[in-house]
Amino acid sequence: MNVFWHSSVTGPIIGVLWSFVIATTVAVLLSFTTGDAFRPGLIGCLFMGGFAGIMAVQPVSRVLVAACAAILAVAFSYTAVSPVHVAGNVGHGGHWAAGIAFGIGLAWPVRVMFDGCPKGVLGRHEWEAAVIRFLTGVGYIFFTAAVAIPFYVMVMTSLKTQGELIANPLDFSIDFNRGWELLRSYEELFRDFNFGRYMWTSFYISVLTVLITLLFSIPGAYAVARLRFKGQKGLSRSILLIYMVPMIVLALPIYIAFSMTGLRNSIIGIVMIYPVTTIPVALYMLQGYFRGLPAEVEEAGLMDGLGRLQVIWKITLPLSLPALASVSLYVFMIAWNEFLLAFMLLDDPSKFTLTRGIASLNSSEIPRQHLMAGAVIATVPVMVMFLGLEKFMTRGLTAGSVKG
Amino acid sequence: MTITVPPKGIGPLARREARLAWGLLLPTLISVMLVVILPLLAIIWISFKPVTLADLRTAEPIIREDLRDADEAKPYIRYRIRNSSRSDPIFNVVFSDVVPEGVTLLSTPDGCDLDGAVLTCDLGDLEPGGRITLxxxxxxEEGGAIKDGTAPAITGSAQNVLTNGEFTLANFIAIFDAREFWTVVGTTLFYTVVGTLGALIVGLFAALLLNKSFPGQGLLRGLYLFPYVAPVIAVAFSWVILFDPFSGSVNALLIQMGVTEQAINFFGERPLALIMVTVFEIWRYFPLSFLFILARMQSIDTDMYEAADVDGASPFQKFRYLSLPMLMGILSVLFLLRFIWTFNKFDDIFLLTGGNAGTRTLTVNVYEQAFALSNIGAGAAVAVIILMCLLTFSWFFFRFMSKEEGL
Structure with a gap:
């Protein structure tokens, strides 16, 4: 066991693991940015990782180690034992880029991981700190790649032409020389596929949903949070219970009822249904916030002769503006993203919401850059809203323990 | 000296307050009743009914009227009536029409009465798919142009399968007998358990990563929430395109790296499709667990960690013996909630695979039975089975929640 704690064992093990991570990252990154062929190599990784691991605890400056690793990696990239194999048709630039990126990406972080570690047997704290730094590094790369790649693919695909997509699926670069031509899919969506109208429909349905939801849930939440009555507890529980009914189970009878009453295929039907799916969430979020407000302020209002409703309007609501903002944003997001009900209830292209419109693009006759452009159009408003008002959104998400 | 006792029972003020509370809650309760409770009752009702998609349209009598005077020896008005349904009869079909000016009826057919200019005919019952021509x-009148301003009105009563007294257990029998039913249950269990645990563990890991402040932390946190806030339809289609067997980037990359020789059909092969769908679920919902766990982590008192430092605890020990016990509450609540919601998940799988290649869960089966196979009764039966499972889950949930308050 003692051997395992030794810096000349731990160092190379972490070094080798990290070199696999870095080699894969560099290969994928270069493949995607240039469209050329790069792939990680086993033997090179083992060797370079071991070297970086051993050097990590030597009293040599980081810059020197990183430079050495970079030079070695560039040199190796011309041999069969390269950590990052470069295809034969790629010029020296590819070799240099791969080698330098790999060398620095390997040696520098490994050196940082073993900061403060002595040569020889490592203490428990030092060893664990090194492992944690290693895991942190892997985590950042893993999560960032996992989240960013699908979104990048979405944007990138929407900017390409059919020919480019088929010619090289690996090429993730965007050719900015095409200028406005890049946005052709978007232009066609707005011109030929009515996406401007879908967007508008989605927008006003979402806004109406927010308004109706607030109208219903504010008094309800206030009653549950502040007023004493029998069945208060049971009620707030049954609100939670509604969270647990799957949408598809509700959608089936709603579909039947709407078919029979002629509400199917109408915006009114959608506006009637959406708020009901969001009212429980909003009510739950708001009552949590109302409970946190000091009751004394309201009591003072009551003493001064305001009625309950006036208290809600003049005292509680102004105090809970931040919560109202979170709830509105959150409800807007749910309504904007809603797919299932729109898909089942709307058949008439003139009444489509944005998500329903995108679903209609999913056919073999429509090129997929259109589909992805549609996806971008639906995603961007939510993202902008989300990034701009991140604080409200995160608070809303955590407060509502949101259905998804 | 008199002893003062607090008033007992409900005073008039308390009663007023309760009245106000119910008043404030009324709109919500009514709307929830209409859109949640009623449909749930409806679906239980339907599950015992032999209903197909075609039955949703009630049988109606349809009438056409035309005046034949051009090539005929004698002019006549022709009424053609038919039953719109091929399966249900219509009873007591009666139609009435105003005879246009300038037209005089020579005789009235059997069952018809002429009252002034109004012709009323009682046609009796109309068989399924039946037609009557009168x-x-x-x-x-010579010379005058004949204008028929009124369309004939027709009434009849048809029984609807949805409302008649016919009940059957055939839906449930068919569902349980179907060979793939237990496969569907197995798929659902795998998807739910692995998806929930995966999202929790990945979320915990992400929360650990971001539970320190460094420049760009806010940005990364925002980025890691993207999968959750983006519309499901957008991200699902991006995944489909990314993993496309013919022109997807992932396949191109794997082939080039020498991992596989042939393109892999990620969403079309049997065990792989289910795994991919589950991975998508983890990818899309880890942000939620991450957000909750991070919020909880940041509310843990730092004093405890300082004390642990003084006692010489190592980082792993601090995580194992301090953070994890403190997080246990939120983790278990999240597990239960996510378990139920993953169990309910429909759109993700529907968009990724359409329930093909061994990814049909119970919820997808509802859609499949009701719309793809047009057997609404069978779909409702599956929905009832889902509701049964959910009742059990939520019983667990509330038993647990009463101890683990919060959230």
Whole structure:
């Protein structure tokens, strides 16, 4: 066991693991940015990782180690034992880029991981700190790649032409020389596929949903949070219970009822249904916030002769503006993203919401850059809203323990 | 000296307050009743009914009227009536029409009465798919153009499968007998358990990563929430395109790196599709667990960690013996909630695979039975089975929640 704690064992093990991570990252990154062929190599990784691991605890400056690793990696990239194999048709630039990126990406972080570690047997704290730094590094790369790649693919695909997509699926670069031509899919969506109208429909349905939801849930939440009555507890529980009914189970009878009453295929039907799916969430979020407000302020209002409703309007609501903002944003997001009900209830292209419109693009006759452009159009408003008002959104998400 | 006792029972003020509370809650309760409770009752009702998609349209009598005077020896008005349904009869079909000016009826057919200019006919019952043609001989006024301003009105009563007294267990029998039912249950269990645990563990890991402040932390946190806030339809289609067997980037990359020789059909092969769908679920919902766990982590008192430092605890020990016990509450609540919601998940799988290649869960089965196979009764039966499972889950949930308050 003692051997395992030794810096000349731990160092190379972490070094080798990290070199696999870095080699894969560099290969994928270069493949995607240039469209050329790069792939990680086993033997090179083992060797370079071991070297970086051993050097990590030597009293040599980081810059020197990183430079050495970079030079070695560039040199190796011309041999069969390269950590990052470069295809034969790629010029020296590819070799240099791969080698330098790999060398620095390997040696520098490994050196940082073993900061403060002595040569020889490592203490428990030092060893664990090194492992944690290693895991942190892997985590950042893993999560960032996992989240960013699908979104990048979405944007990138929407900017390409059919020919480019088929010619090289690996090429993730965007050719900015095409200028406005890049946005052709978007232009066609707005011109030929009515996406401007879908967007508008989605927008006003979402806004109406927010308004109706607030109208219903504010008094309800206030009653549950502040007023004493029998069945208060049971009620707030049954609100939670509604969270647990799957949408598809509700959608089936709603579909039947709407078919029979002629509400199917109408915006009114959608506006009637959406708020009901969001009212429980909003009510739950708001009552949590109302409970946190000091009751004394309201009591003072009551003493001064305001009625309950006036208290809600003049005292509680102004105090809970931040919560109202979170709830509105959150409800807007749910309504904007809603797919299932729109898909089942709307058949008439003139009444489509944005998500329903995108679903209609999913056919073999429509090129997929259109589909992805549609996806971008639906995603961007939510993202902008989300990034701009991140604080409200995160608070809303955590407060509502949101259905998804 | 008198002893003062607090008033007992409900005073008038308390009663007023309760009245106000119910008043404030009324709109919400009514709307929830209409859109949640009623449909749930409806679906239980339907699950015992032999209903197909075609039955949703009630049988109606349809009438056409035309005046035949051009090539005929004698002009006549023709009424053609048919039953719109091929399966349900219509009873007591009656139609009435105003005879246009300038037209005189020579005779009235059986069952018809002429009252002034109004012709009323009682046609009795109309069989499924039945047709009746009535010809009423007329004389026309010479020279005048004949204008028929009124369309004939027709009424009849048809029984709807949804509302009649016919019940059957056939839906449930068919569902349980179907060979793939237990496969569907197995798929659902795998998807739910692995998806929930995966999202929790990945979320915990992400929360650990971001539970320190460094420049760009806010940005990364925002980025890691993207999968959750983006519309499901957008991200699902991006995944489909990314993993496309013919022109997807992932396949191109794997082939180039020498991992596989042939393109892999990620969403079309049997065990792989289910795994991919589950991975998508983890990818899309880890942000939620991450957000909750991070919020909880940041509310843990730092004093405890300082004390642990003084006692010489190592980082792993601090995580194992301090953070994890403190997080246990939120982790278990999240597990239960996510378990139920993953169990309910429909759109993700529907968009990724359409329930093909061994990814049909119970919820997808509802859609499949009701719409793809047009058997609404069977779909409702599956929905009832889902509701049963959910009742059990939520019983667990509330038993647990009463101890683990919060959230």
């Amino acid at each position: 010809e009423v001989p007329v004389t026309l």
